[in-house]
Amino acid sequence: MKRRKLSVNLVGSIVPPIEVGAREVRRDDAESLARLMLEAYRGTIDDGGETLDDARSEVVKTLDGGYGRFDFVASEVIERGGAIVACTIVTYYQGLPMIAFSLTLPAWRRLGLARGGLLRAMARLAGAGHGIVQLAVTCGNTPAERLYESMGFSDVE
Numbered sequence: 053m054k055r056r057k058l059s060v061n062l063v064g065s066i067v068p069p070i071e072v073g074a075r076e077v078r079r080d081d082a083e084s085l086a087r088l089m090l091e092a093y094r095g096t097i098d099d100g101g102e103t104l105d106d107a108r109s110e111v112v113k114t115l116d117g118g119y120g121r122f123d124f125v126a127s128e129v130i131e132r133g134g135a136i137v138a139c140t141i142v143t144y145y146q147g148l149p150m151i152a153f154s155l156t157l158p159a160w161r162r163l164g165l166a167r168g169g170l171l172r173a174m175a176r177l178a179g180a181g182h183g184i185v186q187l188a189v190t191c192g193n194t195p196a197e198r199l200y201e202s203m204g205f206s207d208v209e
């Protein structure tokens with residue numbers, strides 16, 4: 053499937069919304085993140101029929117730096133009632149920060165959780181001195197493309 057590479061400059065003042073349910077990612081979140089990943093992608097253009105085992109492997113690989121160093125400071129999960137319902141995961145690709153995953157459970161969508169998570173991650177990256185953040189999105193993943201475009205991400209040449 054064709055992928056778009058997008059980036060946005062972390063210039064100016066990013067005003068991240070306060071989210072009391074947001075916290076840093078811990079290694080013992082792996083199982084919850086795997087379930088979130090499986091449910092978030094189910095039925096989307098990126099759904100390749102993966103199993104929970106596949107999702108678990110993907111999450112562990114991400115946490116272990118298989119997609120570039122995992123940024124435990126910039127990344128976050130959002131909890132509701134003690135359960136993780138959304139996440140924003142930042143790793144590094146070719147030395148630049150990358151949004152590896154932005155995921156929201158179907159029942160919690162269109163409430164601004166992904167946008168808020170991205171804004172807080174971007175603010176933390178800017179605070180750490182980064183000037184740009186990048187990501188890749190599958191062409192036709194309309195919710196994600198609209199989300200990123202609405203936040204100023206544009207195609208990398």
Ligand SMILES: CC(C)(COP(=O)(O)OP(=O)(O)OC[C@H]1O[C@@H](n2cnc3c(N)ncnc32)[C@H](O)[C@@H]1OP(=O)(O)O)[C@@H](O)C(=O)NCCC(=O)NCCS
Binds near residue numbers: 098156157189194
């Ligand atoms: C993409 C995704 C993370 C968005 O999560 P979300 O928490 O619902 O997003 P938000 O509520 O913050 O939406 C912010 C904006 O994104 C856009 N957007 C989100 N979902 C959309 C949809 N289904 N159709 C069109 N635009 C959409 C809108 O501009 C929205 O603003 P609005 O609600 O004020 O119109 C979620 O749909 C998801 O988990 N998808 C599956 C996993 C995935 O593809 N992740 C991205 C690639 S890693």
